[in-house]
Amino acid sequence: MFTIEHEFDATVVTLVDEGPGPLKEDVIINAFADCVTVEQYDSRTDRVDKITLSMSQLRDLSAALDLPEGVYRLMPEGGKES
Secondary structure, eight states, X not given: OEEEEEOSSOEEEEEOOOSXXXXXXXXXXXXXXXXXXXXXXXXXXXXXXXXXXXXXXXXXXXXXXXXXXXXXXXXXTSOEEO
């Protein structure tokens, strides 16, 4: 399950782990104009871990989900170079 909320400066997507355990903590994704942050609470350390992706890194991640193993560079026109 997931939720989507539109705030003043970001779109917030929360991914909720469901189903048979063991379940993980919710993942919160904040999409800003210039970057995307991904946050998840870690009960072992009692803190929220956060990573920040540039829009370029997010584009590369999106493309990588549909490609086979290898090394790639996306071209400006949306093509790819392997």
